[in-house]
Amino acid sequence: xxxxxxxxxxxxxxxxxxxxxxxxxxxxxxxxxxxxxxxxxxxxxxxxxxxxxxxxxxxxxxxxxxxxx
Numbered sequence: 001x002x003x004x005x006x007x008x009x010x011x012x013x014x015x016x017x018x019x020x021x022x023x024x025x026x027x028x029x030x031x032x033x034x035x036x037x038x039x040x041x042x043x044x045x046x047x048x049x050x051x052x053x054x055x056x057x058x059x060x061x062x063x064x065x066x067x068x069x
Contacts (some may be wrong), residue, residue: 001036001045009036009045013059022053029063 002010011032015025033045047065049056059068 001032003040003043004046007043009040011036011045011047021023024027024055024063025059029060029065033063 004010011029013025013028015028036045037043045065047060051061061067
């Protein structure tokens with residue numbers, strides 16, 4: 001997680017090909033976001049996902065992220 005301003009952070013994930021589809025992404029995002037927000041409760045966490053990356057969009061949605069178009 002990277003702080004990009006006084007109130008915004010940027011998150012991204014990358015999972016090895018052999019471990020994709022095992023729900024690790026959702027778990028990683030939830031754990032990282034929860035930990036970060038405990039230390040920085042006034043921050044907003046952002047992620048930039050390509051429109052064609054439906055798998056990544058799905059994982060972020062399952063982890064509780066909301067999308068702005």
